Amino acid sequence: MRTDRGSWGKVISGGLIFGGAAAFVSLAGMVEALGVREIVIGVIDLGRLLLLLIGLGAGYQAARRGIGGALTALARGLLAGAAAGVGLSALLVLASVVNLRGMFINASPTLLEIISFGRGTAGVPLVIAAGAVAGALGAVATLLPGAVRGPLGAGVTVTIVVGLFQELLQIILQEGGIRSAIRQFIFVPEGLPPRGALGVFLVVLVVSAVWRSRQPVVRGWILKRPPPQQRLVRLLGLLLAVAVALLLPLAGGLFISQVLVLVGLYTLMGLGLNLEVGFAGLLDLGFVAFFAIGAYTVGLLTSTGQYGIAHWSFWAAMPVALVVSLIAGFLFGLPILRIRGDYLAIATLGFGEIIRLLALSEALRPWFGGSQGVLFVPKPIIGGFEFSGPAQIYYITLASSVLIAFVAARLRDSRLGRAWMAMREDEDVAEAMGINLVNVKLLAYGIGGAFAGMGGAIFAVLLGSIFPHSFSLLISINVLALIIVGGMGSLPGVVVGSLFLVGLPELLREFSDFRFLVYGAALIIMMQVKPEGLWPAAMVRRELHKEEPVGVVAEEPAAVERVEA
Amino acid sequence: MALLDLESVHVYYGNIHALKGISLTVEEGEIVALLGANGAGKTTTLRTISGLLRPREGRVRLRGEPIDTLPPHVIVYKGIGHAPEGRRIFARLTVEENLKMGAYARSDAQGIRDDMDRVFVLFPRLKERIAQVAGTLSGGEQQMLAIGRALMARPRLLLLDEPSMGLAPVLVEQIFETVKSINQQGTTILLVEQNAYMALTIAHRGYVLQTGEIALSGRAEELQANEEVRRAYLGG
Numbered sequence: 001m002r003t004d005r006g007s008w009g010k011v012i013s014g015g016l017i018f019g020g021a022a023a024f025v026s027l028a029g030m031v032e033a034l035g036v037r038e039i040v041i042g043v044i045d046l047g048r049l050l051l052l053l054i055g056l057g058a059g060y061q062a063a064r065r066g067i068g069g070a071l072t073a074l075a076r077g078l079l080a081g082a083a084a085g086v087g088l089s090a091l092l093v094l095a096s097v098v099n100l101r102g103m104f105i106n107a108s109p110t111l112l113e114i115i116s117f118g119r120g121t122a123g124v125p126l127v128i129a130a131g132a133v134a135g136a137l138g139a140v141a142t143l144l145p146g147a148v149r150g151p152l153g154a155g156v157t158v159t160i161v162v163g164l165f166q167e168l169l170q171i172i173l174q175e176g177g178i179r180s181a182i183r184q185f186i187f188v189p190e191g192l193p194p195r196g197a198l199g200v201f202l203v204v205l206v207v208s209a210v211w212r213s214r215q216p217v218v219r220g221w222i223l224k225r226p227p228p229q230q231r232l233v234r235l236l237g238l239l240l241a242v243a244v245a246l247l248l249p250l251a252g253g254l255f256i257s258q259v260l261v262l263v264g265l266y267t268l269m270g271l272g273l274n275l276e277v278g279f280a281g282l283l284d285l286g287f288v289a290f291f292a293i294g295a296y297t298v299g300l301l302t303s304t305g306q307y308g309i310a311h312w313s314f315w316a317a318m319p320v321a322l323v324v325s326l327i328a329g330f331l332f333g334l335p336i337l338r339i340r341g342d343y344l345a346i347a348t349l350g351f352g353e354i355i356r357l358l359a360l361s362e363a364l365r366p367w368f369g370g371s372q373g374v375l376f377v378p379k380p381i382i383g384g385f386e387f388s389g390p391a392q393i394y395y396i397t398l399a400s401s402v403l404i405a406f407v408a409a410r411l412r413d414s415r416l417g418r419a420w421m422a423m424r425e426d427e428d429v430a431e432a433m434g435i436n437l438v439n440v441k442l443l444a445y446g447i448g449g450a451f452a453g454m455g456g457a458i459f460a461v462l463l464g465s466i467f468p469h470s471f472s473l474l475i476s477i478n479v480l481a482l483i484i485v486g487g488m489g490s491l492p493g494v495v496v497g498s499l500f501l502v503g504l505p506e507l508l509r510e511f512s513d514f515r516f517l518v519y520g521a522a523l524i525i526m527m528q529v530k531p532e533g534l535w536p537a538a539m540v541r542r543e544l545h546k547e548e549p550v551g552v553v554a555e556e557p558a559a560v561e562r563v564e565a
Numbered sequence: 566m567a568l569l570d571l572e573s574v575h576v577y578y579g580n581i582h583a584l585k586g587i588s589l590t591v592e593e594g595e596i597v598a599l600l601g602a603n604g605a606g607k608t609t610t611l612r613t614i615s616g617l618l619r620p621r622e623g624r625v626r627l628r629g630e631p632i633d634t635l636p637p638h639v640i641v642y643k644g645i646g647h648a649p650e651g652r653r654i655f656a657r658l659t660v661e662e663n664l665k666m667g668a669y670a671r672s673d674a675q676g677i678r679d680d681m682d683r684v685f686v687l688f689p690r691l692k693e694r695i696a697q698v699a700g701t702l703s704g705g706e707q708q709m710l711a712i713g714r715a716l717m718a719r720p721r722l723l724l725l726d727e728p729s730m731g732l733a734p735v736l737v738e739q740i741f742e743t744v745k746s747i748n749q750q751g752t753t754i755l756l757v758e759q760n761a762y763m764a765l766t767i768a769h770r771g772y773v774l775q776t777g778e779i780a781l782s783g784r785a786e787e788l789q790a791n792e793e794v795r796r797a798y799l800g801g
Contacts, residue, residue, distance in 0.1 A: 418666060431637045434641030435638055438636075539658070
């Protein structure tokens with residue numbers, strides 16, 4: 001098996017697949033479109049970086065799978081990278097022979113120029129050579145010891161991130177003595193120059209290396225302190241996290257705040273769906289319905305426009321929205337109590353659409369406003385302070401997320417949580433253990449729905465108006481994807497997942513055309529490389545650890561171990 | 566009064582008449598074996614008793630009180646534990662979590678701890694593997710866990726469905742020994758088995774099911790001696 005996977009033929013075919021991927025993203029237009037964004041001025045842009053990463057990836061995977069010494073690994077990486085270069089070159093040759101643009105409108109001269117380093121078909125050897133070099137670099141990455149690879153990887157990653165988000169960072173670092181000093185040190189107005197990039201890289205490299213060598217010492221020092229002091233350290237860490245969370249919108253400005261609020265809303269929904277899918281094992285593709293119900297409840301109760309029925313304040317309406325979506329969850333659960341698996345997915349899908357179509361319908365227009373929506377939802381006010389924009393509403397989102405996450409954690413460890421877990425594992429046996437499946441299921445739908453309803457309530461005041469088209473199926477899918485990426489059943493995973501799947505795409509506007517391409521690719525890669533999610537729940541981590549020796553008695557479930565050794 | 570009695574119970578799967586008027590009794594303190602070929606209705610009978618299936622006609626009574634209309638979780642509270650066919654342990658949970666799940670119907674922390682210790686006395690292997698994920702246990706250990714989990718509800722009547730299924734002969738013997746000692750500690754047992762020979766060596770009485778009906782019943786020794794039973798189930 002191993003030798004088979006390691007054979008040279010596999011290396012070449014693997015490299016060609018990466019080359020095919022490079023050709024594909026080029027033809028899809030990503031390379032050219034992303035080329036607009038310079039990472040390091042005059043050195044590399046995002047489009048080329050993408051191609052480079054594909055080359056690195058080809059070398060990395062080829063070297064990692066092989067057996068034998070460092071030289072063999074290097075040769076494998078080189079070969080795989082070259083093969084990837086050949087794959088990409090095929091595109092160049094093809095484009096020079098036939099007019100690709102008839103079919104692929106993105107096969108523009110500019111694209112070909114980017115790929116061929118401006119030399120047309122004469123650039124083919126260069127592309128192959130570049131692929132080989134990238135592949136060899138990728139192979140080198142597998143050979144380095146962790147103490148070198150870690151800081152190096154951190155340095156490169158941070159430099160790329162800094163280059164990618166240079167505009168935002170420059171805004172953040174605009175004013176103030178020290179802040180503008182940092183800005184002037186790293187950036188020029190147009191972006192990140194090679195000098196700044198090198199500076200960032202070196203600083204991160206050193207910091208990361210120092211941290212790596214000191215971390216065990218620091219941890220040991222903390223562990224040797226008496227418990228009260230340990231608790232103090234933990235408390236300080238927590239306070240630091242809270243402070244960062246509180247200061248983020250102030251430092252980041254309007255755009256960042258907007259993104260953070262979106263992340264927060266998706267976190268709320270994710271916590272709710274995680275409760276249904278992750279804890280209780282009830283797949284739900286119509287989850288957006290609860291979000292919509294929460295939003296419409298607050299909208300109708302507070303609106304000063306024509307559909308407003310009560311002119312309540314947000315604070316009075318929000319608890320009602322929670323209760324309404326809780327009840328909606330119960331009602332939603334009733335007809336589908338006996339449905340399992342795939343059928344459940346389809347039934348819930350229907351529910352989501354029903355709610356959206358009801359909101360959209362002409363017949364209910366006198367109450368819900370139809371496609372025109374509910375307008376004039378006032379902003380929340382507390383003692384004269386108006387939560388007027390994303391930067392203020394962020395705090396409501398933050399507070400709700402923390403509260404809901406706390407509730408979810410307590411529920412998970414409760415008797416009800418255990419019942420959900422048993423039901424997820426085996427409904428029949430759970431029933432035979434004395435678990436009342438009806439109650440337990442309805443509670444999962446109800447509480448999960450209430451969490452999403454809270455998100456919806458905030459969404460209503462964030463936009464100030466509600467339209468049915470905001471509540472499309474896509475949101476349900478998004479939420480499901482984010483809890484899968486974050487780690488099914490894991491609470492921190494929900495936050496990580498929404499940062500990755502909601503926050504990141506918002507920040508990378510250039511991706512917007514390719515959002516779903518990237519999304520799909522990310523999900524597939526994720527399921528291949530880290531199926532348990534970015535921050536997996538303890539149980540799933542345990543399950544995917546089968547290759548490790550099991551049966552060690554009386555040891556706490558491995559605390560924070562990495563799956564890939 | 567019998568601990569459990571079934572009175573002409575009829576159960577259908579859709580149009581299929583699975584149990585055609587089963588009547589049986591289990592007295593306090595007994596081990597009763599329910600024998601029969603595949604598809605005779607043994608598992609159906611157990612699922613009916615624990616409320617997972619509803620009889621269309623007939624009654625199921627626990628100490629004279631009808632329980633056939635009660636939902637399964639209430640029946641657990643009434644004192645009937647069920648170790649289902651094919652083990653069906655919670656494969657992703659640890660041994661300890663599985664056992665705790667078995668005690669879901671109870672809330673007396675001290676009693677649960679005592680019973681867990683009791684299970685560990687019966688099955689020392691489980692104690693060695695307390696923190697292990699149940700799906701990685703061997704077949705025999707999984708069966709022990711399934712029985713242990715059912716015991717955690719502290720049932721008065723334990724329904725055991727094919728505890729010997731798929732186990733090596735030496736393990737089968739061990740499991741049956743344990744079933745016997747569970748019974749001696751005061752738990753009444755209704756045992757479904759294909760391994761009729763083993764079942765009848767530990768049972769007090771037995772019933773033989775044939776296509777949804779009781780074909781024979783009697784004391785274990787009588788059944789073991791019965792020509793028909795010997796020919797059909799005991800391979801002799």
